[in-house]
Amino acid sequence: MVSSKITAVISLVAFAFIHSLTASLPFKRFVMRVAGPRAEMLYLPAYSLTAVLTILPLVYQLYKNPGRVLYKIPSPWRWLMVGGQLIAGMLAPMAFRDAPHRFKISSQLSGPQASEADALKIRGIYRWVRDPFLLSGMVTILLTPIMTVNLLVIYLLTTIYLFLGSLHWESRLVAQFGDEYREYQKRVHRIIPRIKGNVKESDRL
Known part of the structure; x- marks a missing residue:
């Protein structure tokens, strides 16, 4: 029914607004002014928790009003797909683990030439x-x-949001790491994994 689609879209828009706001540099500058240096350590856990809590209404809406079924993949292929989703879900924790310096507020706000800036440090995923x-x-x-x-x-809407968010995130990384990140962009694809000739952990670009 149309109303269930609208409700789900509103929930997604609300999540996207809050998620984008809390990820923005002006909001992080405000938090740093109010909370001081301790915000550096607490911001990422608080940001992640906020993301989870704000996505729950959308999950609930889809659970209560999924709409007409378009297709169902039969077993055992269904479980193979679910297994692939579980593996994909492990990429986000790996991304945080392998590049914690990318998410430091002080480094994001400083730019590549400032004393607080970090090197790019390509490793892991x-x-x-x-x-x-x-x-x-x-x-x-x-x-x-x-x-x-x-x-x-x-x-469909989430795909658009993820892609636009990725473009914005990379523009932030260029501002954060400068030419180091531009060289990295030439060697590693945004979304298609590089199977052969991957960048070594010791590379500093």
């Missing part, structure tokens, strides 16, 4: 793909074994 979060989201969407009308609408 980032040797194969530039945006593990985008890859994780796209794999999760593509491997969904049961697709409904409402879920498809949300997935």
Whole structure:
């Protein structure tokens, strides 16, 4: 029904607004002014918790009003797809683990020439793909074994949001790391994993 689609879209828009606001540099500058240096340590856990809490209304809406079923993948392929989704879900924690310096507020606000700036430090998952979060989201969407009308609408809008968010995130990384990141962009794809000739952990670009 149309109303269920609208409700789900409103929930997604609300999540996207809050998620984008809390990820923005002006908001982080405000938090640093108010909370001081301790915000550096607490911001990422608080940001992640906020993301989870604000996505729950959308999950609830899709659970209560999934809409007409478009297709169902039969077993055992269904479980293989779910397994792929679980593996994709592990990419986000790996991304945080392998590049914690990318998420430091002081480094994000300083620019590549400032004393607070960090080197790019390519390691872990980032040797194969530039945006593990985008890859994780796209794999999760593509491997969904049961697709409904409402879920498809949300997935299409989410794909657009993820792609635009990735473009914005990379512009921030260029501002944060400068020419180091521009050279990295030439060697590693944004979303397609680089299987051969991956960047070594010792490379400083």
